[in-house]
Amino acid sequence: MEKIAENRTWQMFAPYVDRMDYVAAVSNGLGYCLAVEKLLGVEAPPRAQAVRVILTELNRIASHLLWLGTHALDIGAITPLFYCMRERELILNIYEKYCGARLTTHAFRIGGLQYETYDGFEKEVLHFCDIFEKKIDEYEELLTGNRIWQQRLKGVGILTAADCKEYGVTGPMLRAAGVKWDLRKAQPYSGYEKYEFEIPTGQNGDTYDRYLVRMQEMRQSVRIVRQAVSDIPAGPIMAKVGKVIKPPVGEAYVSIEAPKGELGYYVVSDGSTQPYRVRIRPPSFVNLQALDRMCRGALVADVVAIIGTTDIVLGEVDR
């Protein structure tokens, strides 16, 4: 992936980043666009930013839903998978209507958006929020209080805050260890400072805490989406960017809070139409390093739970 970037123009590489973390393609695209925009010194217009926030937060929900379904499936609860997929389908339908693809979306362009929102976009997103809030309660009803679920997860794969910092683990895994660190709050991008939300944290850093943190994160995402949808500013959706993108010589690093953790893009330009270097810091790859520490002293059966809870996507590990 990083090598491919060196043989493509800046715009051409945008669809490739969707292939890294294919369950959260929109977040990947946002990170890349923000990095190139920083290099160019432009900022997306407010309307584009609001739509970007809505789509990335929906993507966070979609990613967490897929995680929840497969994680529960690994532990042995088969039912939640179908329910999670059903709700994820609603999000994917919104994507399909908005940008024409369900998974590898290529929703954002450098400098803003390519597509204007379709008719009834706000209504559909709000409709999803209404449905989804009830559904989270249902998942929790099925899993949170479940005795088997608790026995399989509590105290398994403990990763303390110190360990997390040592390994560079980010995202929900870090927050489950009790560290209140979220890039959306710590260094707001794309207008996240305008929205009210909380950073859910856990105490023990075990698998159960990570589960709870992700569930809370979905609720917070719904909250952000509601705020963003109710107030999408009018105006253009594309900043003034030429057809041929030629960033000045220089480098930029932008990191965003992807569903799995800190997703960073380090882009270097030599002044031509092609990137000189695109280095990607993927959250899955870094979080996977902690697997060894978490598995020490655990049963083989617990390893399944631990891998499930790190929420890795291998497309991103080997990007």
Next chain:
Amino acid sequence: MKELLRRIFLVDLIEGLRVTFRHQHPKQIVTEQYPFERPKIGERYRGAPRLNINPENGDTLCICCDLCALACPEQLIVVGWERNPETRKKELVTFTYDISRCMFCGLCEDACPVDALELTQDFEMASYTREGAILDRQTLEQGLLPTQYRW
């Protein structure tokens, strides 16, 4: 004691099953019976490519500017054109589009200045051979047809 009673009366199990049975209601069924029931596809869906023609006289809309071929990250579009010696205008001769390598990013569609190349809602693009995935001008203008076999 309370824990024991919960275990004896299988309270957890019943609670879980209540959710399951609630979703058995016919209204809750969301499965699509695909070949019999056609899916509703978004208007902006990026599927099989199509080369638009002028509906009145059947001429191609393509002006052979080669922008789509330049915009494509996979370089899978080849535009073959000839300059007409009389009118000094470019005329489209061949147009190949290799969907086996296409990732449907839509950059070619965005690049086209005359909306000649378009990604349509057609999503059934399977073919029996690798060569079948390389679309020529005729297929692109007509749209993809299912492979017919003589029995």
